[in-house]
Amino acid sequence: MHYLADGLVVREFFGKGGKGVFAMRRFERGALLCAWGGAIMTGDELRRLQRGEQFYAVQIEDDLHLVTPCDHVGGADFVNHSCEPNAILSGASNLVARRRIEPGEEVCFDYATSDSHDGLRFACECGAPNCRKFVRPDDWRLPELQRRYRGSFSPYLKRRIAAEASGRRPAQTAHQRGAELHQDGRALLD
Numbered sequence: 001m002h003y004l005a006d007g008l009v010v011r012e013f014f015g016k017g018g019k020g021v022f023a024m025r026r027f028e029r030g031a032l033l034c035a036w037g038g039a040i041m042t043g044d045e046l047r048r049l050q051r052g053e054q055f056y057a058v059q060i061e062d063d064l065h066l067v068t069p070c071d072h073v074g075g076a077d078f079v080n081h082s083c084e085p086n087a088i089l090s091g092a093s094n095l096v097a098r099r100r101i102e103p104g105e106e107v108c109f110d111y112a113t114s115d116s117h118d119g120l121r122f123a124c125e126c127g128a129p130n131c132r133k134f135v136r137p138d139d140w141r142l143p144e145l146q147r148r149y150r151g152s153f154s155p156y157l158k159r160r161i162a163a164e165a166s167g168r169r170p171a172q173t174a175h176q177r178g179a180e181l182h183q184d185g186r187a188l189l190d
Contacts, residue, residue, distance in 0.1 A: 003032075005031070008021050009021070020107075025103055029099050031097045034076035036094075039066075039068075049067070081109070082108030082109070082128055112140050113153045116140055119137075121135065
């Protein structure tokens with residue numbers, strides 16, 4: 001279901017979610033580390049899953065998530081968050097080395113570059129000197145993160161960033177437009 005590069009292994013890591021992905025060999029900058037696969041679900045479908053099932057998802061569009069079925073969890077699902085990551089997104093579902101990664105290092109990326117859904121809220125314990133202490137769904141809006149990860153956000157977040165920079169309203173999904181029209185219709189009836 002997922003791709004995990006040869007030379008990466010999953011190990012127990014009690015400080016961060018129980019497991020992490022670690023390099024057993026050197027990876028040069030730009031090397032493909034993993035690619036996520038899974039079932040594509042809307043935000044509503046994701047929210048209907050049990051909490052444990054929601055945990056293994058990567059947001060790939062405004063209202064779409066790539067979710068690993070519980071019986072296929074493994075490998076790439078255990079890449080943890082860090083506020084000082086050594087990996088970055090390439091597209092919506094591939095992770096590449098942001099810099100050289102040495103043997104023994106944990107492979108991490110900043111979840112602010114992929115996810116913006118309401119379920120993305122947690123106290124961060126990554127230990128990086130620049131740790132944000134809490135990860136929120138709108139961290140992608142932080143100018144410092146936009147500078148640091150320029151070009152390395154998921155495509156849908158790149159579009160949001162460009163729209164906000166130009167003063168335009170970001171494009172809405174069909175689901176969001178429908179909800180807004182429904183809201184407007186109720187306001188007209190009141």
